[in-house]
Each structure stands twice: as C-alpha cells, then as structure tokens.
Amino acid sequence: xxxxxxxxxxxxxxxxxxxxxxxxxxxxxxxxxxxxxxxxxxxxxxxxxxxxxxxxxxxxxxxxxxxxxxxxxxxxxxxxxxxxxxxxxxxxxxxxxxxxxxxxxxxxxxxxxxxxxxxxxxxxxxxxxxxxxxxxxxxxxxxxxxxxxxxxxxxxxxxxxxxxxxxxxxxxxxxxxxxxxxxxxxxxxxxxxxxxxxxxxxxxxxxxxxxxxxxxxxxxxxxxxxxxxxxxxxxxxxxxxxxxxxxxxxxxxxxxxxxxxxxxxxxxxxxxxxxxxxxxxxxxxxxxxxxxxxxxxxxxxxxxxxxxxxxxxxxxxxxxxxxxxxxxxxxxxxxxxxxxxxxxx
Numbered sequence: 001x002x003x004x005x006x007x008x009x010x011x012x013x014x015x016x017x018x019x020x021x022x023x024x025x026x027x028x029x030x031x032x033x034x035x036x037x038x039x040x041x042x043x044x045x046x047x048x049x050x051x052x053x054x055x056x057x058x059x060x061x062x063x064x065x066x067x068x069x070x071x072x073x074x075x076x077x078x079x080x081x082x083x084x085x086x087x088x089x090x091x092x093x094x095x096x097x098x099x100x101x102x103x104x105x106x107x108x109x110x111x112x113x114x115x116x117x118x119x120x121x122x123x124x125x126x127x128x129x130x131x132x133x134x135x136x137x138x139x140x141x142x143x144x145x146x147x148x149x150x151x152x153x154x155x156x157x158x159x160x161x162x163x164x165x166x167x168x169x170x171x172x173x174x175x176x177x178x179x180x181x182x183x184x185x186x187x188x189x190x191x192x193x194x195x196x197x198x199x200x201x202x203x204x205x206x207x208x209x210x211x212x213x214x215x216x217x218x219x220x221x222x223x224x225x226x227x228x229x230x231x232x233x234x235x236x237x238x239x240x241x242x243x244x245x246x247x248x249x250x251x252x253x254x255x256x257x258x259x260x261x262x263x264x265x266x267x268x269x270x271x272x273x274x275x276x277x278x279x280x281x282x283x284x285x286x287x288x289x290x291x292x293x294x295x296x297x298x299x300x301x302x303x304x305x306x307x308x309x310x311x312x313x314x315x316x317x318x319x320x321x322x323x324x325x326x327x328x329x330x331x332x333x334x335x336x337x338x339x340x341x342x343x344x345x
Contacts, residue, residue, distance in 0.1 A: 001030075001044045001047055001048070002033065002036060002040065002044060004021065004026055004029040004030065004033070005029070005269055006033075006034070006035075006214050006269070006270065007214055007268075007269055007270060007271055007272045008272060009271075009272055009273040009274075010203075010268060010269055010271070010272075013202075013204060014202075017202065019201070019202055021199070022054075023048060023051075023052040023053075023054050023057055024054060024056075024057050024194055024197065025197065025199050026048060027045060027048055027057055027060075027061060027194040028194050028195065028196070028197040028199060028245060029199075029269075030044045030045055030048065031045070031064075031194065031195050031196075032195075032196070032245055034214070034215045034270060035215060037166070037170050037171060037172060038171045038172060038173060038174050039170070039171065042065060042068060045061050045064065045065060046061070046065060048061065049061040049062060049065075057194060060186075060193055060194050061194070063185050063186050064186050064195070067179075067182050067183070067185065067186045068174070070179060070182060071161070071174075071176040071178060071179050071182070072174060072176075074161075074176070074178050074179060075101070075123055075161045075163070075174070075176055075178065076101040076102070078099060078100065078101065078123075081099060081126075082125060082126055082128070083099075083123050083124060083125055083126060083160070084097050084098065084099060084123075084124050084126055085097070085098045085099070085100070085101050085103075085104035085121055085122070085123055085124075086098075086104075086121070086122045086123075086124050086159070087104055087107055087108045087111060087119055087120075087121055088119065088120055088121075088122060089115070089117045089118065089119055089120075090117070090118050090119075090120065095107075095108070095111045095119065096108075096111070101121070101123075104121050105121065105165075105169065108121055108165060108169065109165075109168075109169040112165070112167055112169070113167075116167075118164070118165065118166065118167060119164075119165050120162050120163060120164045120165065121162060121163050121165070122159035122161075122162040123159055123160050123161045123162065123178075124157075124159050124160070125155075125160055127155060132155065133154060133155045134152055134153075134154065134155070135152065135153065135154075135155045135158075136151065136152060136153075136177055136180055137149055137150055137151055137152055137153040138158045138160075138177045140189075142189055142242075143189060144189060144191065144242040145242060158177075160176070160177055160178050161174075161175060161176035161177065161178055162174070162175050162176075191242070191244075195245075196244040196245040196246070197244070197245060198236075198243040198244055198245060198247055198248065199245070199248060200233055201248065201268070201269070203226060203229045203250070203268045204226045205222055205225060205226065205229075205250070205268065205271070205273070206222070206225035206226060206300065206303070207222055207223065207224050207225040207228070207299045207300055207302070207303035208221060208222060208225075208295070208296040208297060208298070208299035208300030208301075208302075208303065209221070209222045209225070209273060209296065209300075210273070210274065210275045210276070210292050210293075210296050211252065211271040211272060211273055211274065212271070212272045212274040213252075213266060213270055213271065213272075214270050214271070214272050215270055218254055219254070219255075219274075219275075219276050219288065219292060220252035220253060220254050220264070220266065220271075221252065221253045221261075221292060221295045221296050221299060222250060222251075222252055222253075222299070223250070223251040223252065223253060223263065223299060224250065224251060224303070225303055227303075229250065229268075248267045248268070248269070249265035249266060249267055249268075250265070250266060250267075250268050250271075251263050251264075251265060252264055252265075252266050252271070253295060253299075253344060255288060255291050255292065255295075255317065255320055257320075257321065257324035258321055258324075258334065259317040259318055259320055259321030259324075259334040259343065260317070260333065260334060260343050260345060261295060261317065261340075261343055261344045261345070262345055263344065263345060275289070275292070275293075276288050276289045276292055283323050284320075284323050284324060287316065287319050287320040287322075287323045288320060290316045290319065290320075291313075291316035291317055291319070291320045294309065294312040294313050294315075294316045295313055295340070297309065297312075298310060298312070298313055298340055310339055310340050313340040313343070314337050314339075314340065314343070317334065317337075317343055318334060318335075321334060
C-alpha cells in the first residue's frame with residue numbers, strides 16, 4: 001500500500017506523538033489520495049478490506065468496489081449504439097468521436113503522444129427522441145447543508161460518464177451517472193460512510209510557517225497556527241457543524257506573479273514544511289524567497305500581537321511582480337497598497 005500521509009514532516013510528527021489513524025480513517029485517506037491512479041486507490045481499498053476487523057468498514061469498501069466495477073463495465077458498453085465516446089483535451093477541445101470505448105482509448109493514447117496533451121474520454125448520449133431530452137440530473141447539492149436537487153432536468157450536454165487519463169493512458173479519475181440505484185448505496189453524502197469522512201488531526205504548525213503543497217510544488221505561508229487550528233476543531237464540535245473531508249483545511253497565502261498574496265484552503269496533510277530552494281542566477285526564485293520570508297516573519301509576529309516590518313511585505317511583493325513582469329488587474333491594487341492586508345486576499 002502507498003504512503004497515506006505524503007507530507008514527510010506531518011508523517012514524522014504523527015510518529016513522534018504516537019498519533020495513528022483508524023482503519024476507517026485510512027480508508028478515507030486512500031479514497032482521497034492525491035496523485036494516485038484510480039486502480040491504485042481501488043487496490044489499496046481492497047487490501048485494507050482484507051486486513052481490517054471493522055465489519056462496517058469492510059462492508060462499505062466492498063459496496064464501493066462493487067459499484068466501481070459495475071459502473072465501469074457499464075461505461076465501456078455501447079451495444080445499443082445509443083452513445084458516442086468523445087475524446088477531448090483538458091480544455092474541452094474535441095479530438096475524435098467513437099462508437100467503441102476501446103477504440104476511443106487507443107486513439108486517445110495516440111492523440112496524447114502526438115500533441116503532448118492529457119485527455120479525457122466522455123460517454124455522451126445521442127439525443128434521438130423527445131424523451132431523451134429529459135435526463136437524470138448530474139448535479140446534486142449536499143442535503144446535509146439544506147440543498148435540494150430535482151432528480152431530473154433538461155438535457156444540457158453533460159456526459160453520462162467520463163474517464164481522465166494520464167499521458168500513459170492510465171485512468172486517473174472516473175465519474176459516472178449511469179446507475180442511480182447503485183449510486184444510492186455508496187452515496188458519499190451519507191455521513192456514516194468512509195469516502196469523505198472528516199478526520200480530526202493534530203497540527204502543530206505555526207502562523208508564518210513556509211510550506212510547500214506536495215500536490216503541485218507551490219509555496220505558501222500559513223495564515224494561522226496550532227491555536228487557530230484547535231479553535232476551529234473545537235467550534236466544529238461545539239456548534240455540531242456538518243463537516244466532511246474537504247473541511248480539513250488551513251488558510252495559506254500564495255504569492256501571485258502580480259504581487260498579490262492570494263489565500264487558499266489546503267489540507268495540512270498535503271503540506272511539507274519547506275522554504276523555496278535557492279537557485280543561483282534565478283531572480284524570480286530569489287524574489288520569491290525574500291517575499292516569502294518577509295510575510296512569514298510578519299504573520300508570525302502578528303499572531304503574537306506584534307507588528308514586524310510591514311513595509312518589507314510591500315517592498316518584496318512589488319519586487320517579485322517586477323521580476324515576473326506580470327500585468328494584471330491586480331497591479332493597481334499593489335501599487336496603491338499601504339499595509340500588508342491590502343494585498344492579502
């Protein structure tokens with residue numbers, strides 16, 4: 001099985017304090033593992049199912065595996081000729097149309113190698129009658145948050161199923177709306193299921209810490225620290241909020257090429273404590289290092305009720321934008337900024 005916590009820093013911290021995930025939580029981490037192929041995830045779930053003593057988890061995993069198997073088999077079938085497989089790049093530019101999935105896959109691999117572009121294969125219904133124009137609604141709001149969604153809607157061109165491929169033609173993601181009855185069994189909005197279960201984890205990172213997102217290599221500065229994280233977890237319990245896996249997040253600031261520190265919400269399990277590496281003769285990287293260090297020091301002191309060199313934040317953000325020579329709608333905001341918060345969005 002692959003490493004469930006890809007951040008080495010977080011992994012070592014958990015080992016140091018003796019924090020361990022339950023099998024149920026491990027299943028959640030497997031299902032949401034970034035950068036893993038679909039088959040890797042399914043294989044890891046099957047392996048966990050064979051080892052766990054949690055009967056409820058074993059049942060849920062088997063339900064998920066059976067669903068994934070059946071929906072993919074349905075996806076590849078087109079005996080009635082009612083569907084067409086569309087090969088398209090990630091910008092939704094069509095590359096070809098096929099009546100057979102395997103033929104579409106073969107072409108997609110060739111297309112990706114020729115144009116060095118990733119592809120997806122979408123299974124589109126051929127609208128032939130008035131009845132075909134009323135379809136099952138592919139979009140569904142979370143009922144736990146009070147959203148209600150009509151089961152059927154007018155046809156809008158949304159594929160009934162699709163796969164996203166890597167450059168080798170292996171499946172990264174698979175989505176399907178073809179089997180509504182079976183889908184209800186593994187409905188991920190059921191709070192008792194493992195797929196998107198919220199996991200309460202310890203996080204000792206401090207405000208101003210420079211981190212790298214392991215998913216894409218981008219650098220960030222943490223807006224808050226351990227005390228903020230613990231207050232967040234306590235509020236969830238006190239107010240009995242509905243939360244899922246997407247709510248395991250910390251606010252992080254990333255410096256854009258226009259010099260604006262843009263905030264994002266990132267799972268701390270995906271954050272490696274790391275400072276931008278020094279690259280000689282790379283003024284952009286050097287400017288990023290200076291700007292990151294300045295904001296880190298500022299936020300660290302701010303979390304303790306102190307102020308630390310706010311002018312440096314503006315100076316180095318402007319320098320970074322100058323190096324990038326970025327022209328954007330944010331440029332005026334940067335030029336007119338008077339305090340760090342003016343460029344923290």
